[in-house]
Amino acid sequence: MAKLKGAITVNVERCKGCNLCVAACPTDTLSLQPNEVNDRGYHYAYMSNPDACTGCCSCAWVCPDACIEVYRVKID
Amino acid sequence: MELKDIIKEENKVYSKPELLDDVHMHYCPGCSHGVVHKLIAEVVAEMGLTEKTVGISPVGCAVFAYNYIDVDWVEAAHGRAPAVATAISRLWPEDVVFTYQGDGDMAAIGTAETIHAANRGENIVMIFINNAIYGMTGGQMAPTTLIGQKTATTPYGRRVDLNGHPLEITDILATLPGTCYVTRQAVHTPAGARKTKAAIKKAFENALTKKGTSVVEVVSTCNSGWKLSPVKANEWMEENMFKHYPLGDLKVD
Ligand SMILES: Cc1ncc(C[n+]2csc(CCOP(=O)(O)OP(=O)(O)O)c2C)c(N)n1
Ligand code: SF4
Ligand code: SF4
Ligand SMILES: [Mg+2]
Numbered sequence: 001m002a003k004l005k006g007a008i009t010v011n012v013e014r015c016k017g018c019n020l021c022v023a024a025c026p027t028d029t030l031s032l033q034p035n036e037v038n039d040r041g042y043h044y045a046y047m048s049n050p051d052a053c054t055g056c057c058s059c060a061w062v063c064p065d066a067c068i069e070v071y072r073v074k075i076d
Numbered sequence: 077m078e079l080k081d082i083i084k085e086e087n088k089v090y091s092k093p094e095l096l097d098d099v100h101m102h103y104c105p106g107c108s109h110g111v112v113h114k115l116i117a118e119v120v121a122e123m124g125l126t127e128k129t130v131g132i133s134p135v136g137c138a139v140f141a142y143n144y145i146d147v148d149w150v151e152a153a154h155g156r157a158p159a160v161a162t163a164i165s166r167l168w169p170e171d172v173v174f175t176y177q178g179d180g181d182m183a184a185i186g187t188a189e190t191i192h193a194a195n196r197g198e199n200i201v202m203i204f205i206n207n208a209i210y211g212m213t214g215g216q217m218a219p220t221t222l223i224g225q226k227t228a229t230t231p232y233g234r235r236v237d238l239n240g241h242p243l244e245i246t247d248i249l250a251t252l253p254g255t256c257y258v259t260r261q262a263v264h265t266p267a268g269a270r271k272t273k274a275a276i277k278k279a280f281e282n283a284l285t286k287k288g289t290s291v292v293e294v295v296s297t298c299n300s301g302w303k304l305s306p307v308k309a310n311e312w313m314e315e316n317m318f319k320h321y322p323l324g325d326l327k328v329d
Contacts, residue, residue, distance in 0.1 A: 005077055005082060006082065007079050007082040007083050009083060011092070013100075014100065016104075016105035016106070017105060018105035018106030018306040019106070019305070019306060019307050020106050020306050020307065020310070023307045023310075024265065024266060040100075042105065050079060055082075055089060056266075057089060057090045057266065058266040060090040061090075061266035061269040061270065062111065062263070062264070062265065062266055062269060063110075063111075063114075064101075064103065064105075064106060064107055064108065064109070064110025064111045064114070065101060065103075065110050066092035066093065066096050066110070066114045067092075068090065069088060069090060069091045069092070070088070070089050070090035070091075071082045071083045071084065071087040071088055071089065072082075072087055072089045073077070073081075073082050073087050075077060
């Protein structure tokens, strides 16, 4: 069966560190940066566990600031 | 497989809608307003209505919506969005005209405009962001504030004897013959956001086919006004708001 492998990018300067994407991700792929902040001082989201991403887009759907781009490939 | 092999243009399945401008939105982190803006921007582009859509922005946190979604807009005085929308839709009947209003705008100062526009069956879409509070002005009680809910003006919780009952404006609008579609949605989960997008699309289709007034309520969070984190605000909404404002279609003609 083909497996889905995904990855996301975060528009770091748009991100407000609201944590909604982290909570929505069913595979625990995302976290907020523990130390780094963007120009506005927000701890932005990133893939802390990139291997887990399936490209399901859950994070992107709930992001209020449309920061997230999702990529997905099928691997056999 | 390495990230650089996945993150390629041809593998992209989700990105910021083009009609959502590349500017910082002033909303608080996690505010439902942003999600709904994104969905409107997607629907307008997907329906090919970029040159045919006019939004009426409210007074409330969404006052600057015209800076964020790249369609034509008019900014109305507080509560008057349905009156302005009436004029525009009558003068430009081929356009899709929508209002974007908070609970204060729609169900307090604008109650008369809201009810009469819907009762006339104006060919407009009303998008109603019900966060049960006056977000913009610092979290005062709104008509839709729940019984017991603490706000700046109900510090011990809303009381029926003092403050009256929460106003179910959407239920009232559903009873009017002028409305063709009345629905209540939420954008706190991916599934909820998908359903809300479908509802906005249906409402816009109704405007194109001149079916009358469509109302899309989005039960929303104002985590700043509620004094909760965005994630906790979503949980509070599920536990409290959905009991009083159950999701689903109220009317489909
Ligand atoms: C004529 C008039 N009266 C009162 C106000 C003050 N005011 C600004 S926004 C607002 C209420 C906003 O609440 P809501 O419509 O629920 O929008 P939200 O900010 O919660 O999205 C009020 C009362 C105003 N700007 N103009
Ligand atoms: S939902 Fe969006 S704004 Fe919020 S933390 Fe995630 S990427 Fe940032
Ligand atoms: S005050 Fe409330 S409604 Fe206004 S932007 Fe902040 S969270 Fe959103
Ligand atoms: Mg409000």
